[in-house]
Amino acid sequence: MPNGQPETLTLDRVSTPVGEVLLVTDGEGAVRALDFAGYEARMTRLLARHAPGAALVEGRAPEALRRAVEAYFAGDVRALDGLTVKTGGTAFxxxxxxxxRAIPAGETRSYGQLAAAIGSPKAVRAAGLANGQNPIAVIVPCHRVIGANGTLTGYAGGLERKRWLLAHEARG
Known part of the structure; x- marks a missing residue:
């Protein structure tokens, strides 16, 4: 809260082939949340944890961010790689x-591989919980994590969307 004023975040809506996405940005142009329409309540809950007291107002995200999201869904699967994101959350x-974000587009990792990648190979369940608390879908690609046996596991945006995102990235 700069100067004791609540932070103002902007909520934009961007059309994609798998439904409208909710894109939340701050005054510096960092992405604070991204979720699919229909999951706005979940996104709002996560934002309340990551940006307590912030005011959310409808508006337009910076054009460069909109273009990156549109480019990703149009087939440039690396268009989101350099975007600045900002979240709260624990160090873990x-x-x-x-x-x-280090998992390349077109690849997947198991929860065990994700835990090992952060140097905590026994923290598989905790890594899975952190994955599920990610407020910035697609840009922070939680959809790239699958079950140890290769099956698609839960995804906050729905398994059909997860399947589409993975197939989309495999084509890219």
């Missing part, structure tokens, strides 16, 4: 989310 959660 942030390490998991950083490890997610």
């Amino acid at each position: 959660q942030k390490s998991v989310w950083a490890a997610l």
Whole structure:
């Protein structure tokens, strides 16, 4: 809260082939949340944890961010790689989310591989929980984590979307 004023975040809505995405940005142009329409309540809950007291107002995200999201869904699967994201979260959660961003588009990792990537190979369940608390879907690609046996496991945006995102990235 700069100057004691609540932070203002902007909520934009961007059309994609798998439904509208909710794109939340801050005044510096960092992405604070991304989720699919229909999951706005979940996104709002996560934002309350990551940006307590922030005011969410409808508006337009910076054009460069909109273009990156549109480019990703149009087939440039690396268009989101350089975007700046900002979240709250514990040091452990942030390490998991950083490890997610290190998974290249078109590849997947198991929860065990994710835990090992952050140097905590026994923290498989904790890594899975952190994955599920990620407020920035797609850009912090939690959809790239699958079960140890290769099956698609839960995804906050729905398994059909997860399947689409993985197939989309495999084509890219």
